[in-house]
Amino acid sequence: MLYCLACHGDLTDSPPDLWVCADCGKQYPSINGVDVFILPDALSALPAYLREIDDTKAEFSAISTSLTAAETTGASALATRIARNQSGMSANLTFLEAVYQPIADFVQNHPCDAGGFAANPLKSGYTGDHMLPYFYQDWCGVADYEAVKNLICQTATAHCQDKGNAAVLGAGACGLLYSVANHFQKSYGVDLSLPGLLMAKTLIEGTPLSFQLKEADWQEVTVAPPTSAANDIQFITADVMALPFKSGTLSLVITQYLLDIVSNAELFSQEIYRVLKPSGVWINFSKPFSVQEPAELGRYRLAELPDYFNKLGFVVEDMSCQRFTPFNLATIDAETDNVDDVVHFFTLRKSAALMQIPEPKPISRFFTKNAAVWHEIPRIVEGRGVGFFQKRPLNDQLQGELWWLNVMGKFIAVPAEMALLLESLFALMDGERTLTAVFSIFQDQGVALTEAQFLILIYCLNRQYALIDLHEAVGL
Ligand SMILES: C[S@@+](CC[C@H](N)C(=O)[O-])C[C@H]1O[C@@H](n2cnc3c(N)ncnc32)[C@H](O)[C@@H]1O
Known part of the structure; x- marks a missing residue:
């Protein structure tokens, strides 16, 4: 099911914490059970994750210093809020340092040379701090998000007769992944955010997560783990532009709030086409993505999608415009803004009839x-x-x-x-x-x-x- 990104060779599971390519010898770490499949070199990319937590620490410290400097005269409502901000940042830092600790331990046991571009792909993955509101949204019963999870799961079961392997790309806090996993034999959560996947795995395996939600005036939030065990889930840190799945192996791919932020929607769609089985299904729920050329046209409109995706080997089975309010925190904080997004919700099928589309050139040509x-x-x-x-x-x-x-x-x-x-x-x-x-x-x-x-x-x-x-x- 998985292969070496660089040469497409088979992987051997080399205990306790590395996958090794049997052909080219490239190594891929497995950190607390989250597998890291990143190019050009997964091991040397790891220190960049540790820089994230250093950056968060520096950012919190700078904010805290300027809040202290601005402290108002004596006891006032504003002074109370300053104290709440500062203690929230301090508590979250302790929480996040524990999340990143397994990465630090791994790097210490597997020293490697970090440098150049190897470390940079991580910039499009979200930091641990950035992921926290997603955990609230995915796991704390936010009505808007529950509705989307149900909509996607119902669509998946209705359109996918083959309940083999499913992958949620840009899985984030993995709430949707957990729900989808109930319907498939094996499910993969793929995201560049290694700290995000470490938190999600910990939660799904039964440990609650407690942190302060700065988007809701630093209220304390405890995210409770799900009560029933999930079906088989594998957590994979990877760039969705270069997936470690062998071609033609997935029955279903789901993208939620991702298609609009990838670096190139066309290359991304070709990658999804590659990993899907013949007649496999792609369900997307994301803001409209941009026209690459001419860029002046802005974002695609719904009616333009069938033409776009036919050329890439997909047929549209269903499509609609929806509205979604991300991070609707109204139930815990009356003073947060809510903004509605327009979302393109569509279901595509990899088409047997359009199979003559040329195979994109493999990524392995850069590494072999x-x-x-x-x-x-x-x-x-x-x-x-x-x-x-x-x-x-x-x-x-x-x-x-x-x-x-x-x-x-x-x-x-x-x-x-x-x-x-x-x-x-x-x-x-x-x-x-x-x-x-x-x-x-x-x-x-x-x-x-x-x-x-x-x-x-x-x-x-x-x-x-x-x-x-x-x-x-x-x-x-
Ligand atoms: C807008 S968030 C959506 C998260 C999740 N789908 C949700 O709505 O709860 C985008 C997610 O995609 C991940 N991401 C962004 N670019 C990525 C890439 N090139 N490869 C893998 N993950 C990526 C981020 O780390 C983040 O978790």
């Missing part, structure tokens, strides 16, 4: 020795709004050179030399040079990258950030 990939021509994707800049907070002293890659408003920290390297790389991508030509100019310029490192960089830019397209050279 092969000549063909070098003939591909990179081209910068229009409208991805990419830029580099140096961040220097006005009220802070500059510590080292911090460069950021800004991709459509999302910031990815990159070391200074990587920023320079990317800048010269983009300058060489003129839509005509092949990867061989670009690499050879790079070498002439004295850039110290091996062929393998260069291809990993191309993989990240193409697949994880969707900043470049790769085209076949005409006449080859």
Whole structure:
């Protein structure tokens, strides 16, 4: 069912905490039973998770300091709120440090070299702190969310005759995954948020989670575990743009509030097509996703979806526009805002009749020795709004050179030399040079990258950030 992302080889379960590829030897950690399948290198990506908790700590500490500095004269209602904020942050930090501890333990027992781009894909996964309201929404009986869970489960049972393997992608707090798992033999929860999956697994296995909900004025929340055991669930930390499932193995894929945030909806849809069995079903409940070209058109409208998905090998079985209020906290806090989202709810089937669509090129070509990939021509994707800049907070002293890659408003920290390297790389991508030509100019310029490192960089830019397209050279 699962395979090595890099070479598609079979995995051997190497106790107690690693999956190892029998062909290329790549290792994938398993941390407290959550399996980490990330490219380019799962082990060296782990320290980035630990930086998340350090960042949360620094952020809480800065907020707390400025609240103390602003403290109002003597006892006042505002002073009470400041104290509530500060004790909430302190309690959550203790809670979150325990969530991240298994990752710290794993890294300590398996030291590895973290660097370059290997650590950065995690930026699209949510941090432990960011996940907390999702646990409230998924598990504390919020009516809007209960309705969506029921709607998706009913749709899944009605459209999926084959109750084999299901996967919830971007599973988040895994409330939906738990409900879906009741209807399938085996279910997979996939998310880049390793702390999120660690919390979800702990909860589903019977331990309550207690934290303070800052979105509801720092009220204490205890999320109770489900009372009945779940069917077989496997938790997988992975980028949904590169899934570790063998082709044609899933009966059902569910995406909820994900399709609109992935880096490239078309590549993502092709990946779902790949992992589904013939006639497998894809159920989506997400905000409308953006038109890539021309980007000026904004988001797709519902009526445009059948055409879009037919070309990708799916037929639409059902589709509708719904409205959903995320994080409706009205029952615990009368002073929170509620905003309604428009949502595209659709059910697609991988079509036997449309099977002639060409197979997308496999990810393994970036990680295994092969000549063909070098003939591909990179081209910068229009409208991805990419830029580099140096961040220097006005009220802070500059510590080292911090460069950021800004991709459509999302910031990815990159070391200074990587920023320079990317800048010269983009300058060489003129839509005509092949990867061989670009690499050879790079070498002439004295850039110290091996062929393998260069291809990993191309993989990240193409697949994880969707900043470049790769085209076949005409006449080859
Ligand atoms: C908006 S949240 C939705 C969570 C969940 N579906 C829900 O509504 O409760 C998006 C989730 O997708 C995950 N995510 C975002 N980009 C991802 C990617 N490229 N691969 C895997 N997970 C991703 C985030 O970590 C987060 O848990």
